[in-house]
Amino acid sequence: MSYDPEKEHLTIPDAEQLVTAKAQNIFDQNLEKKTNLKFSTGKRLRARIRVLEAEVAEFQSSESARLYGLTSEVERAVAKAISEENGHRLYRLIKPLHPADFADLIERHSYTERRLLVTIVGKNFDPEILAELDEAVREEIIPYLSNEVLSSSLASLPTDDTIGVFGGLGEEEQERLLSSISEDGRILVEEGLAYEEDTAGRLMQREVVSVPRNWTVGQTVDFLRISSELPVDFYDIFILDRDRSPLGKLSLSNLLRTKRPVLVEDIMERKFHRVLVHMDQEDVAMLFRKYGLVSAPVVDEKEKLVGMITVDDVVDVIDEEAEEDLMRLGGVVEDDLHGSLVSTTRLRFSWLAINLMTAILASVVIGAFGATIEKMVALAVLMPLVASMGGNAGTQSLTVAVRALAMRELTTTNASKFVIKETAVGFFNGVVFACIAGIVSWLWFGDLQIAAVLATAMIINLIIAGLFGALIPIGLKRLNFDPAIGSSVFVTTVTDVVGFLSFLGLAAYFLI
Amino acid sequence: MSYDPEKEHLTIPDAEQLVTAKAQNIFDQNLEKKTNLKFSTGKRLRARIRVLEAEVAEFQSSESARLYGLTSEVERAVAKAISEENGHRLYRLIKPLHPADFADLIERHSYTERRLLVTIVGKNFDPEILAELDEAVREEIIPYLSNEVLSSSLASLPTDDTIGVFGGLGEEEQERLLSSISEDGRILVEEGLAYEEDTAGRLMQREVVSVPRNWTVGQTVDFLRISSELPVDFYDIFILDRDRSPLGKLSLSNLLRTKRPVLVEDIMERKFHRVLVHMDQEDVAMLFRKYGLVSAPVVDEKEKLVGMITVDDVVDVIDEEAEEDLMRLGGVVEDDLHGSLVSTTRLRFSWLAINLMTAILASVVIGAFGATIEKMVALAVLMPLVASMGGNAGTQSLTVAVRALAMRELTTTNASKFVIKETAVGFFNGVVFACIAGIVSWLWFGDLQIAAVLATAMIINLIIAGLFGALIPIGLKRLNFDPAIGSSVFVTTVTDVVGFLSFLGLAAYFLI
Structure with a gap:
């Protein structure tokens, strides 16, 4: 996904002049409005100079933003330019931003500002911005883009990005976009969308570099120099047999260090990692992370090469999967940072509803001991001490289990060892916390019997917490459920119920 | 991190024959012991054939393991070979494994089996295995390796891996290893270790490819072909000025598609992302993920090139950081999957102790309303309904906040918007859950007043949960604490206290 900083210089100047002229007008009006004065030419000039100096400083900081991301200075300057409706300055600030940073900037602003940011860039809108945007935000801004911008945008993106952009859209928008791109592009996109979501087919790009096995290094290098249809970035070349099945993989660094007459077949890696087109993206990420890959060939059922997956896409998947696990453990169905108030409220609701049911279950347990509580x-x-400690200990165990399962570090070999541990x-x-809690309660209520019951219940509940905190995620995984989703609700239900039951039960039996 | 499958064929045969001869002896004895028979030659031959067939099948499945990781068939076969003390078969199973898979295999077994796995490979121990191992396990197995194996191992790893291996060791082990490697290597390692942990300096490798600005593509390609000191894998070439300061970055794919007489200066990317040597690894990961980098030059304070970071190391960092956040939110100080029982118990203790204190605080609040509870x-x-719903809603908010802060998606620009939302x-x-919980309690206890108090307390606590669930992580971040560590304990303390206080307080005021 390289970014060519030279490219935009070709198209921007005229647009810039246009915006500048318009903005200058607004600027002069603003200045006069603010100071409530009609300036003499001298004053006006000096004011202009000060503003221009400030702009130069801003421009420099936005230049550094290109290297080191969206700095808070740039963010503040953008916010100021928006609030002052200074289109000229805004354009100057946005222009040097990397597409990824511009996407961030759009995401961090709300509805009307987003619209302003997108429209002010107009036809200089970089297609890569679309690929970088969060799905919810992308769908929001696509209507602000003209068909012309959209079709040229999509044509210039690699297939994986185009398909990524399409995947997140509603059907109507998909239709509109499909009609705006070329016949060839349409076929590729439709083929891509035919693969299931979250599979290698969705992740791959169709643009690959492959050569036959009988070529030499020299032939390959010459081919690369004259070919006009190379992917923007590639790191490996795939060597194919006659059926287009990959026989080997050759890294560019290896190609470059080898003499021209050598056959590619003699230097290629023969044992390389293939990705099946229907493979789950999580498995793809596992392959890349484990074997330190930068690109891998994607093959269909007949072992034919159909595409290539590069590490930058895998990094996105790794981030997504980690985020998914974190969110699910925290009871968030879906990352809703950029979602609307209504959708966020709705998404959070379901988890809270499940939690209410389990909390009611715990209350029922307490209710059964109403008479006991009344007496003491x-x-x-x-x-709550017993239940809370159990819940926390259980969460510790299940967190380690969920992560280890996701990273394939917890398998049949070591599962029983893990549960026992x-x-x-x-x-x-x-035992340790039974002592501490027992002493605290003894000092507090001066009743050794209550202290003993509390201590016993604590030991029971912490054993149960460790056991079920380990067992439940492993069990869910074995039943092909995502352990990150159900584990915490099951485990805390168990620790709540066991916590209240053991403490109140023991108390009812021994103390009353 | 490339793995050269051809490499090991050069060294293994003699070792293999040795092991085979020894193992065959054990094998024959085993078979005779098991069946309790002295075989006739015919029987023995047929038995041998069956076993060999099984071995071929095993070998094939371990061959597929090389491509698709450690399959459960291979794992089972290894476990069987270990329990049968069949060294020959074990060696045959392990031999084709990728170093990353062998590292996994070691991690999944316990103490004595780990020792067996390492010693059976003996001097064919692949240095990359060390780089792939979890720190705790690495420290455990290093004593089983001879000085000879260690020094040749470390010499063949790129500097970042060597330093990674060193970083995880105790001082004594560091000394022993340092004395076993060459003078040049020692200087590099000591320089590397001088950088702070978790910075770019620790992450980078010193081996880079750089050329002066006045070279042509042809010169560069010729240089690569004859140079003997190239890194194993590289994806970009850096163009330096006379002070060794990087002026530009040139991807190999771009180099390959350009004609020989063109100057590298004319095709290099001028706006590229540099990494400062003292940069936090989290910021490095951010740069890579955001801009889709595969490698980046590392520069010192004087802007001189000192090394290079490649994406495979960054993927490890991304995994680490994600794991850290997940663990810390789950109350686990450190991933302790491979830790011993004692160290795990100790690491979990501190979190539970903090939790005990906050739980006691909640109990104090309840205790203040003892008289009220006695009456009703x-x-x-x-x-517990009110406290539990508040805790869960708060956890939802803080989870989203912690992730968004880690991904730099939550900044000063949108923080207040987020808190309000x-x-x-x-x-x-x-409001929704107030209605549900109110109705449930009304049906249960037939008391409309209790239902009203419950509903009101629920609304109060869920507002507080949202507010503090958002505020606390943001506040911790602003005070330069890791929001993943303290957030959940603070938030649940607040929701527990407010939950009990509002519910019992309202009840005491209105109902008694």
């Missing part, structure tokens, strides 16, 4: 109100005071950890920490 | 035991039954989400869901 200290029980009501202390009971977690249970033992629960037991040992249970 | 329904309060004790319902109070989260509070509003809390309010809306608060």
